[in-house]
Amino acid sequence: MADEILVLVDHTGGQLAPATAELLRVAAGLGTPAAVFLAAGTPPPVEALAALGARRVYAADAPAFAEYLVVPQVAALHSLVQRKQPAAVLVPAYPTGREIAGRLAVRLDSALVTDAVAVERATDGGLVTSQTAFAGSYQLRGRTARGTPVIAVAPHPVVDAPSPPAAGEPVPVEPIELPTEALATAARIVERIEPERSGRPDLQTASAVVTGGRGLGDGERFGLVAELADALGAAVGASRAAVDAGWCDRSLQVGQTGKTVSPQLYLALGISGAIQHRAGMQSSRTIVAINKDPEAPIFSIADLGVVGDLFAIVPELISRIRSAA
Amino acid sequence: MRVLVFVKHVPDASGERGFTPAGTVDRTLPCRLSELDEHAVEQALRLIEQAGTGEVTIATMGPPAAAETLRKALAMGGHAAVHVCDDRLAGTDALGTSLVLAEVARRVGFDLIVCGMASTDAGMSVVPAMLAERLGVPQLSFAAEVTVDLAGQRVRIRREDGRDTVIAEAGLPAVVSVTDQIGEARYPSFKGIMAARKLPLQTWDLAELGIPVDAVGMVHAAAVVESATPEPPRQPGRVVVDDGTAAATIAEFLRERRLLPSSGRN
Ligand SMILES: Cc1cc2nc3c(=O)[nH]c(=O)nc-3n(C[C@@H](O)[C@H](O)[C@H](O)COP(=O)(O)OP(=O)(O)OC[C@H]3O[C@@H](n4cnc5c(N)ncnc54)[C@H](O)[C@@H]3O)c2cc1C
Ligand SMILES: Nc1ncnc2c1ncn2[C@@H]1O[C@H](COP(=O)(O)O)[C@@H](O)[C@H]1O
Numbered sequence: 001m002a003d004e005i006l007v008l009v010d011h012t013g014g015q016l017a018p019a020t021a022e023l024l025r026v027a028a029g030l031g032t033p034a035a036v037f038l039a040a041g042t043p044p045p046v047e048a049l050a051a052l053g054a055r056r057v058y059a060a061d062a063p064a065f066a067e068y069l070v071v072p073q074v075a076a077l078h079s080l081v082q083r084k085q086p087a088a089v090l091v092p093a094y095p096t097g098r099e100i101a102g103r104l105a106v107r108l109d110s111a112l113v114t115d116a117v118a119v120e121r122a123t124d125g126g127l128v129t130s131q132t133a134f135a136g137s138y139q140l141r142g143r144t145a146r147g148t149p150v151i152a153v154a155p156h157p158v159v160d161a162p163s164p165p166a167a168g169e170p171v172p173v174e175p176i177e178l179p180t181e182a183l184a185t186a187a188r189i190v191e192r193i194e195p196e197r198s199g200r201p202d203l204q205t206a207s208a209v210v211t212g213g214r215g216l217g218d219g220e221r222f223g224l225v226a227e228l229a230d231a232l233g234a235a236v237g238a239s240r241a242a243v244d245a246g247w248c249d250r251s252l253q254v255g256q257t258g259k260t261v262s263p264q265l266y267l268a269l270g271i272s273g274a275i276q277h278r279a280g281m282q283s284s285r286t287i288v289a290i291n292k293d294p295e296a297p298i299f300s301i302a303d304l305g306v307v308g309d310l311f312a313i314v315p316e317l318i319s320r321i322r323s324a325a
Numbered sequence: 326m327r328v329l330v331f332v333k334h335v336p337d338a339s340g341e342r343g344f345t346p347a348g349t350v351d352r353t354l355p356c357r358l359s360e361l362d363e364h365a366v367e368q369a370l371r372l373i374e375q376a377g378t379g380e381v382t383i384a385t386m387g388p389p390a391a392a393e394t395l396r397k398a399l400a401m402g403g404h405a406a407v408h409v410c411d412d413r414l415a416g417t418d419a420l421g422t423s424l425v426l427a428e429v430a431r432r433v434g435f436d437l438i439v440c441g442m443a444s445t446d447a448g449m450s451v452v453p454a455m456l457a458e459r460l461g462v463p464q465l466s467f468a469a470e471v472t473v474d475l476a477g478q479r480v481r482i483r484r485e486d487g488r489d490t491v492i493a494e495a496g497l498p499a500v501v502s503v504t505d506q507i508g509e510a511r512y513p514s515f516k517g518i519m520a521a522r523k524l525p526l527q528t529w530d531l532a533e534l535g536i537p538v539d540a541v542g543m544v545h546a547a548a549v550v551e552s553a554t555p556e557p558p559r560q561p562g563r564v565v566v567d568d569g570t571a572a573a574t575i576a577e578f579l580r581e582r583r584l585l586p587s588s589g590r591n
């Protein structure tokens with residue numbers, strides 16, 4: 001269906017990630033959204049996807065999706081694109097998603113755009129995309145010139161269109177074939193290391209994030225970051241220095257080689273604000289920073305900067321926030 | 326063991342970065358060996374040191390000045406280098422880059438290709454996966470740890486992509502990309518710098534690679550940048566020096582901006 005926009009569903013064990021709703025909204029602005037649900041042993045959450053605007057669900061259930069890296073998803077999407085000839089494929093821009101997008105674009109000899117923050121349809125049938133570059137200091141406008149564009153969409157894309165209405169009638173579910181010969185050159189997952197669950201909001205989707213850097217001094221005192229985060233109902237993050245020191249899990253790193261966040265509130269404690277860190281947080285709505293070095297680069301982007309000793313300030317701040325609640 | 330490392334010559338993030346009127350990265354500003362690709366060079370060197378045998382070839386696609394990036398990687402300990410340089414490559418998109426690099430890999434030959442986790446200019450994190458796709462070999466990307474079993478011809482990684490941590494495995498030949506978690510990259514020694522000057526550095530253009538000029542470059546890009554506009558820099562706000570009232574100042578600021586949990590922040 002030439003008007004169909006395939007959306008690769010972002011989920012963990014059938015639990016939909018916020019990116020799924022975002023991508024379905026982007027898709028609704030381009031054509032008819034169709035959800036592609038790939039899982040090992042989980043049935044597609046058809047009603048939830050329909051409620052988010054999917055008009056059709058394509059689903060594949062195979063152990064391979066949990067047993068091999070990237071390739072099974074590419075093979076499933078590739079066979080689907082060949083059969084359905086959609087207008088575009090949207091994929092969430094987390095690492096595995098971008099790799100799926102890259103390999104799919106090679107197979108389709110089609111345009112690949114990563115980290116698109118907005119996507120529109122051009123008059124010639126291609127797509128017009130917006131990206132940012134160099135830690136948010138440039139805005140790029142691009143266009144896709146060939147094939148079935150594969151777009152890795154950044155978290156929190158800008159969508160002008162209203163949310164698509166939920167499908168009024170039951171949406172059709174169609175199975176996808178997974179070509180098995182595809183797995184001959186795939187890397188096999190031999191072990192999964194379960195992450196610690198903190199019970200705190202997810203770093204990338206939280207409306208507030210409190211991060212700590214080298215200025216926290218040691219692993220024990222790094223606990224202050226979580227204390228402030230809990231008072232604010234915020235997620236915990238860290239600079240690479242804090243991660244390297246072993247004060248918190250690597251999945252909490254914000255920046256170029258960690259996560260990109262853009263919460264309503266970003267509160268940085270003892271973080272200098274090196275370019276590699278700023279690349280992951282400069283688009284936050286409001287930035288507050290506490291640092292004892294008045295020359296710290298973080299102050300050049302902070303809405304409120306406090307030059308001072310974080311250990312003298314944060315405990316009182318926590319009790320003030322608690323008493324305001 | 327033949328290890329092939331792909332490194333990119335990128336604008337130095339600590340200096341000024343910008344775009345040309347054609348929408349491509351301005352590579353006349355100070356450029357360097359991508360910091361993230363230094364980890365790829367480091368990983369390759371460690372692997373042959375552990376194996377006690379092998380050669381590391383460094384390759385890049387980039388403008389004439391990218392030869393400096395290759396010399397630096399050679400000074401770290403590489404054995405030979407290949408520079409793909411052709412004016413008609415300007416504006417090449419990721420599809421074209423992976424096409425060129427795959428052809429380099431076929432010509433040089435390899436047991437293992439090592440890439441960085443992302444280029445620090447485009448930051449797409451796709452080229453290693455696209456290379457594996459084009460070469461028909463396994464992809465083991467975002468490795469925080471790499472071990473090669475030469476006798477068994479297998480490579481195993483700990484993949485840390487920020488969402489999942491998995492141990493993954495495949496047979497050689499394969500493509501690996503490494504994160505900054507594999508450890509510090511070594512500095513070139515003075516001896517290394519001197520030795521690097523004498524090491525072989527081949528320069529290939531499109532004709533030598535047998536790639537038609539209309540298969541790459543701006544003319545054949547499937548993703549084209551039409552404009553690059555500087556964003557107005559973020560307006561710095563208020564900076565106050567703590568005089569004992571900072572906690573109250575911050576709390577008041579958060580209340581005014583409705584950023585406290587009780588004020589319906591969403
Ligand atoms: C911020 C950013 C986002 C990007 N996003 C995408 C995307 O979503 N999809 C996509 O497909 N591509 C993407 N690219 C790469 C590319 O397609 C660009 O969007 C654009 O079309 C050209 O990229 P460039 O600015 O790096 O061009 P150039 O600076 O011309 O570089 C393109 C490549 O050619 C090499 N090169 C330049 N001159 C020479 C020469 N004389 N000899 C040999 N090699 C040379 C460069 O080293 C580089 O590898 C992105 C690049 C940047 C910087
Ligand atoms: N022009 C290039 N020359 C050599 N290697 C490259 C080039 N572009 C990308 N790479 C390799 O691919 C990795 C990922 O790049 P990217 O997909 O652009 O983020 C880099 O870390 C390099 O190892």
